[in-house]
Amino acid sequence: MRDAGINLCRIGEFAWSRLEPRQNEFTLDWLHQTLDILAEHGIDVMMCTPTPTPPAWLTRAYPDTVMANARGQRAHHGARRHYCPSSRTYREHTRRIVTKLVTDLKSHRNIVAWQLDNEFGPEYGWCHCDNCQEGFRAWLKARYETLDRLNEAWKTGFWSTDYTDWAQIRLAEDDYLPIYPSRRMDSRRFWSDTINAYAAYQYDLVRSIDPDITITTNGMGPIYTFFDYFKLFDKMDVACDDLYFDYATQDCNALTMNVYRSFKPGKPFWIAETGSGALDHNRPPLPDQFRAWAYSSWAHGGDAHIVFRWRTCLSGQEQELQGILEHNGRPRHRYRTVQKTFNEIRQVRQQLGEMPLPKADVAFIVDFNTLWGYESARVGAEVGANQQMMTLHKQLYARNVLADFIPPTRDFQQYRLIILANLMMIDAAFAERLKAFVRGGGIVLAIGQIGMRDFNDNYLAETAPQHLHDLLGITIEGGMYLTSFVGPDEALARPVRHSRPVELPMSGAIGDAQIRGIARAWAADCDVQDATILLRFDTDTYAGQAALTEKPTGNGKAIYLATTHPDDALLGRLIEYALAAAQVPLGPAAPLYVEVVRRGAVSFCINHTAEPQQVQLDTPGRPVLGAVEENTVKLAPFGVAIVKHD
Numbered sequence: 074m075r076d077a078g079i080n081l082c083r084i085g086e087f088a089w090s091r092l093e094p095r096q097n098e099f100t101l102d103w104l105h106q107t108l109d110i111l112a113e114h115g116i117d118v119m120m121c122t123p124t125p126t127p128p129a130w131l132t133r134a135y136p137d138t139v140m141a142n143a144r145g146q147r148a149h150h151g152a153r154r155h156y157c158p159s160s161r162t163y164r165e166h167t168r169r170i171v172t173k174l175v176t177d178l179k180s181h182r183n184i185v186a187w188q189l190d191n192e193f194g195p196e197y198g199w200c201h202c203d204n205c206q207e208g209f210r211a212w213l214k215a216r217y218e219t220l221d222r223l224n225e226a227w228k229t230g231f232w233s234t235d236y237t238d239w240a241q242i243r244l245a246e247d248d249y250l251p252i253y254p255s256r257r258m259d260s261r262r263f264w265s266d267t268i269n270a271y272a273a274y275q276y277d278l279v280r281s282i283d284p285d286i287t288i289t290t291n292g293m294g295p296i297y298t299f300f301d302y303f304k305l306f307d308k309m310d311v312a313c314d315d316l317y318f319d320y321a322t323q324d325c326n327a328l329t330m331n332v333y334r335s336f337k338p339g340k341p342f343w344i345a346e347t348g349s350g351a352l353d354h355n356r357p358p359l360p361d362q363f364r365a366w367a368y369s370s371w372a373h374g375g376d377a378h379i380v381f382r383w384r385t386c387l388s389g390q391e392q393e394l395q396g397i398l399e400h401n402g403r404p405r406h407r408y409r410t411v412q413k414t415f416n417e418i419r420q421v422r423q424q425l426g427e428m429p430l431p432k433a434d435v436a437f438i439v440d441f442n443t444l445w446g447y448e449s450a451r452v453g454a455e456v457g458a459n460q461q462m463m464t465l466h467k468q469l470y471a472r473n474v475l476a477d478f479i480p481p482t483r484d485f486q487q488y489r490l491i492i493l494a495n496l497m498m499i500d501a502a503f504a505e506r507l508k509a510f511v512r513g514g515g516i517v518l519a520i521g522q523i524g525m526r527d528f529n530d531n532y533l534a535e536t537a538p539q540h541l542h543d544l545l546g547i548t549i550e551g552g553m554y555l556t557s558f559v560g561p562d563e564a565l566a567r568p569v570r571h572s573r574p575v576e577l578p579m580s581g582a583i584g585d586a587q588i589r590g591i592a593r594a595w596a597a598d599c600d601v602q603d604a605t606i607l608l609r610f611d612t613d614t615y616a617g618q619a620a621l622t623e624k625p626t627g628n629g630k631a632i633y634l635a636t637t638h639p640d641d642a643l644l645g646r647l648i649e650y651a652l653a654a655a656q657v658p659l660g661p662a663a664p665l666y667v668e669v670v671r672r673g674a675v676s677f678c679i680n681h682t683a684e685p686q687q688v689q690l691d692t693p694g695r696p697v698l699g700a701v702e703e704n705t706v707k708l709a710p711f712g713v714a715i716v717k718h719d
């Protein structure tokens with residue numbers, strides 16, 4: 074490990090049955106020995122609490138610690154994350170094992186951080202046990218106080234959903250449709266609060282024993298919608314992500330890192346897990362790809378890059394996930410790749426010293442209410458805030474423009490461009506701050522379903538976009554899904570389901586460019602009161618109506634695109650137009666998947682393609698890594714160059 078340049082490792086996240094083989098019988102000798110050996114070789118440790126995998130004796134003796142599905146069936150032993158986060162009994166066992174571990178291991182000074190649990194979330198589904206059902210009802214009582222208020226907020230009545238007794242209300246079943254959207258929405262909120270409360274319980278426990286240690290947990294991405302990660306990482310000391318780069322497209326990997334950098338403003342994120350080999354048999358990264366990913370992580374603000382795992386498992390559920398060493402424990406290709414990369418990065422880090430984090434002028438507003446709203450209702454798979462943000466982010470990524478991802482409650486006055494992607498729930502206070510932002514010269518780009526629902530996932534009786542009519546100068550009177558029209562050869566059922574995608578043409582001008590584009594997935598039925606129409610729909614029901622509008626206010630303006638997934642060329646042009654209005658410069662021109670990320674006076678140039686590439690930088694500099702002539706950076710396939718500008 075030391076020879077491979079590894080100076081931090083993460084251990085113990087699933088080891089409960091080896092730490093406490095029988096209740097109150099602890100066997101920590103092997104762990105002390107491991108920590109001592111690592112210390113001898115200068116390797117720091119992120120120690121983990123083992124709570125994702127309770128031992129068999131525990132789940133057998135205390136069945137109320139095990140989660141139950143919507144039909145009330147308890148999970149069986151042998152999975153992971155199959156505990157009930159509401160269970161008081163489980164908290165008691167959590168307290169015992171965590172207290173024992175932190176207290177006993179505190180003397181090991183090479184423990185630099187604690188990871189709580191592992192990938193908090195509903196890996197096995199959310200729990201529906203009686204404790205959770207009672208907890209949900211208590212949570213609802215605290216939120217609504219009376220059943221009348223709950224019925225009013227949920228707008229019950231349809232399908233006889235009025236409630237006359239709290240005992241009638243149950244958590245949303247998560248395995249079949251259709252569920253009343255408001256009930257599902259509040260179930261999501263309850264589960265989010267429950268898992269966050271359990272994470273906070275562990276945090277406070279570790280903190281009470283070790284007042285100075287870094288405490289965190291490992292999340293997932295790109296935008297993990299299962300529970301409120303802003304709340305989770307507000308509590309944690311550092312944002313950690315398990316980012317397997319081969320799992321998503323590289324623009325989504327960059328999005329993930331931008332999201333994690335945004336969780337803790339001003340603080341680097343850590344990658345708690347990444348792969349040096351294949352997640353399964355199918356897709357091993359090339360050696361230089363691993364290196365390119367590691368530099369990309371550093372460029373985007375990553376401060377730790379931990380490989381899962383050291384030696385490939387002989388047995389168990391993850392035996393196909395390739396570790397750094399082979400099954401036989403011998404160092405081969407992946408070891409050499411890790412060794413080359415980590416030792417090189419260590420040298421380069423010494424040369425570069427401290428760098429500021431990359432700074433974004435663009436921010437997406439991410440609201441878990443909207444994310445859960447889409448997942449709680451029946452909408453087409455293409456319509457949603459998450460997918461929309463990924464599509465838009467790819468256009469920014471292709472232009473080497475960095476973006477942050479922030480909650481609506483966070484101050485955004487330091488940004489130049491704010492993007493609302495299908496933000497279908499708009500809070501009045503947020504709308505006021507958005508207006509002040511535009512008056513002060515900021516640009517807002519709003520896309521698709523904006524301000525159409527309340528925070529209980531019901532459509533509004535008033536005209537959309539709620540609270541933003543003045544800013545956008547339009548009303549959204551309704552909309553149309555573009556999955557299919559009814560052609561003579563189309564059917565929902567007979568003889569078999571058959572449809573064709575609808576592509577709705579639109580045309581006009583964006584800036585001085587004449588545009589012909591295509592709307593997909595959803596189109597808004599807009600009336601324009603006080604905005605300039607840049608594009609109009611050309612055909613079908615909305616022919617002649619606004620497809621793209623803009624309205625200046627003060628020194629800024631608000632742009633609205635009345636569809637969700639336009640074609641890439643139009644979306645790219647629109648993004649460039651919004652960036653220009655916001656006076657956000659494009660990054661150095663480069664083919665897609667050739668990244669240039671700036672950290673202070675340092676440019677990271679990373680080629681994620683299998684072909685050689687060139688990048689023209691705006692300012693001269695000297696190479697710290699790779700080849701630079703004048704301002705031209707030459708990159709081998711999956712090559713990396715780092716340029717320091719003086």
Ligand SMILES: [Zn+2]
Nearest residue numbers: 157200202205
């Ligand atoms: Zn439960």
